Amino acid sequence: MTTISNPIIPGFAPDPSIVKIDGTFFLVTSSFHLFPGLPIYAATDLASWTHVGNAINRKSQLSLAKSTVLIHRDREQPLVGAGGLYAPTIRHHEGTTYIVCTNVIHSEGQPQNGKPPTFHNFIVSTTDILAGKWSDPVPFDFNGIDPDLFFDDDGRVYLLGSSWKIPSGSISGFEIDLSTGENKSEEQIVWHGAIKVIPEGPHLYKRAGQYYLLIAEGGTHDDHQISIARADKPLGPYESCEVNPILKPTAGMDTDVMYTGHGDLFQDAQDRWWLTCLGVRKTKDGRPSIMGRESFLTAAKWDEGTWPALEQPIAKTVTLPSLLPPRSITSEPGVDWVYIRDPDLDSYKILPEKQTVSLKPSEAGLDNGGDSPVTFAGKRQRSLDGEARATLSLHLSDRTPGLAGLVYYKDEHRHATIAFDSAQAAFVFRAVNAAKSEQLLPRSKTFPVGEKVNGDADAEFRIAHTEKNLVFSYRLRIAGQGEWTVAGTVDTEALTDHDFTGPCIGVFATCAESSKGQGLREFSDVSLV
Structure with a gap:
């Protein structure tokens, strides 16, 4: 049996994305204003995670100088919004591991001047994820955040993300050349989401010939939720699931994990489905924990031809059937210093x-x-x-x-x-x-x-x-x-x-x-x- 304690990555670990490579799961999270950036965690059993490296580990790769933290006071409770490295996606294809991410640049006078941030989107890659030798970033043109990579069966690669081109936001996408970062097709709006409020964090999957688009909506706090849609083509048109959201907002819910959302679906070695997502632990007196947004794991059920069903993440230890035999993964001394x-x-x-x-x-x-x-x-x-x-x-x-x-x-x-x-x-x-x-x-x-x-x-x-x-x-x-x-x-x-x-x-x-x-x-x- 395997014992899993939620959160699986405790402390400053939001927006998790996960991939399985040769029997090992690798998970990456946002890092915002900290260097090294984009921490990578590894486990063979989904329980014993080790911080094995950071994808942004050289100052020459990019600058975080403009990752200023802004206080948005135009709401009932101020939002403290950092710049820097947002919501990466990790994927593996034909021997190479890729991470796509956004470096959010804040300028002087924001947010009072009403100007939006600048978005520097990029791809980094490696052929040996444990060696920590990540490429220099390959930039690509996208006015938005939370990019996702999808490798289709015909060899085409698609980039989807949360576009800031229109006030209500949308998920948009295009075909991309990974070696140059150039768009190989026109960017087009893919989906506005189920509730059409801050659609972000897209991840695209293919099952039985259909494309499933998983997104977060509602903002990353009280109304945070997960919705899904499907289509016959990667760039749509998409049909919304009739029971969206498939992971509901936690506001008013009797749960010990708040603000759950921004998830990534994956399968273990026994083909069981899981979701990793962010959440915030609730204190004994009902407040959000000072630990902030962390990475959680919850079970999913997804039969072919149906929509995935998700269990609400909980902050406790659960015992599950063994997933994979554990093996040790070493990390370089000091990899966790920031x-x-x-x-x-x-x-x-x-x-x-x-x-x-x-x-x-x-x-x-x-x-x-x-x-x-x-x-x-x-x-x-x-x-x-x-x-x-x-x-x-x-x-x-x-x-x-x-x-x-x-x-x-x-x-x-x-x-x-x-x-x-x-x-x-x-x-x-x-x-x-x-x-x-x-x-x-x-x-x-x-x-x-x-x-x-x-x-x-x-x-x-x-x-x-x-x-x-x-x-x-x-x-x-x-x-x-x-x-x-x-x-x-x-x-x-x-x-x-x-x-x-x-x-x-x-x-x-x-x-x-x-x-x-x-x-x-x-x-x-x-x-x-």
């Missing part, structure tokens, strides 16, 4: 086996959403309950202006830190969320170490996280001695919004312009997950 946008990689020295991280401080701080690199190195939060720690070597006589410590980070608008301010010789706690009232957040606090302390010491930082709270603590350790002090506690609701991303925990270092290039910040005993 940075913000376009990092200056020369500013980092990470030795995972020694649990040490050396950082060259950046002038840009964590509030920066622009082009300047921010010195931050972290990992996605994978567990609701846990503890992150790091120790910073201090020279208390050095009053060079700078800040270094541990951060709970979602984006430039939403993060909380416990750090040491060398100019003040003080520990500093700070929590911010520009999308919410300051009254929901604890006040910033400063804890001076005292003038009598002067010499070498260690600053220890700790973030204890649960479903309900984030507790930030510090201690100054001199000659191995020191007591822990709680600097601040943040209710997770204060950092939870209608958003696209999830939390990361990491170390950071910043400096004043006058002290730029003054030396490294040395962290030891770094434990983030």
Whole structure:
């Protein structure tokens, strides 16, 4: 028997797409403003997933400098929308694995100026997915997001996506040349969806000579749902399923997983059908979890000539008949480390086996959403309950202006830190969320170490996280001695919004312009997950 725990990919893992290659399942998710981008997870049994690589793993492949996070306030609850890498699709054909994706570019003045984002769509490929040697992106012209690839039996390849050409949106498609990215046919509208509200996330399948188009609708929160249509040709015309949506919105539903949608259908080795989709766990008191959108698995039933039927995803452990014998998949050390946008990689020295991280401080701080690199190195939060720690070597006589410590980070608008301010010789706690009232957040606090302390010491930082709270603590350790002090506690609701991303925990270092290039910040005993 195989035990599967939902979510199958916990923590910051939205918009999953999946493919089976030589008995191994490979799943890719959105990554938005983080580098490396497009994380790839592997499993042989649909249960024991390993992060094996990232499709965007070289800065030369593309830039994330314009993946600014925008706060849309034109609705009852603000939407916090990141730019960057949206909703990839992964497919395998004749020995080559392909990923298609959109790099969403935000410009200055958005969203207040009413201008839409710019969409840079691209294809990357590899002939050895475990080696991590992905091609440079091949761009293609498409004014929209969420591209999907479909290989037909006659050798033609089709690209479908969520088009932004008309106000209500549509799924449109065309035949594509994968080697050049050129359109081989005119783009045409394929389907407006069942409810005609934000149709996106298309995936195309062929069964018994008919083409089935699976899409998400209703937006990615309360009204999120999955609909399906079928046609005799890849580009339609499509007939909507009479019982759409086949995965219903969770608003008002008694379920422990909210906002489910944006799914990809697939078969296991025994030809059983499954759906992987995004969802958000519901807390014990009915709130969306701070973990954000994660990847879930649910059973599907799809007999030939019929429409697929989907079970509602649930957040619990289920035991299923064995799918495939498990085998180990190794990953390169450090594959799970992430940075913000376009990092200056020369500013980092990470030795995972020694649990040490050396950082060259950046002038840009964590509030920066622009082009300047921010010195931050972290990992996605994978567990609701846990503890992150790091120790910073201090020279208390050095009053060079700078800040270094541990951060709970979602984006430039939403993060909380416990750090040491060398100019003040003080520990500093700070929590911010520009999308919410300051009254929901604890006040910033400063804890001076005292003038009598002067010499070498260690600053220890700790973030204890649960479903309900984030507790930030510090201690100054001199000659191995020191007591822990709680600097601040943040209710997770204060950092939870209608958003696209999830939390990361990491170390950071910043400096004043006058002290730029003054030396490294040395962290030891770094434990983030």
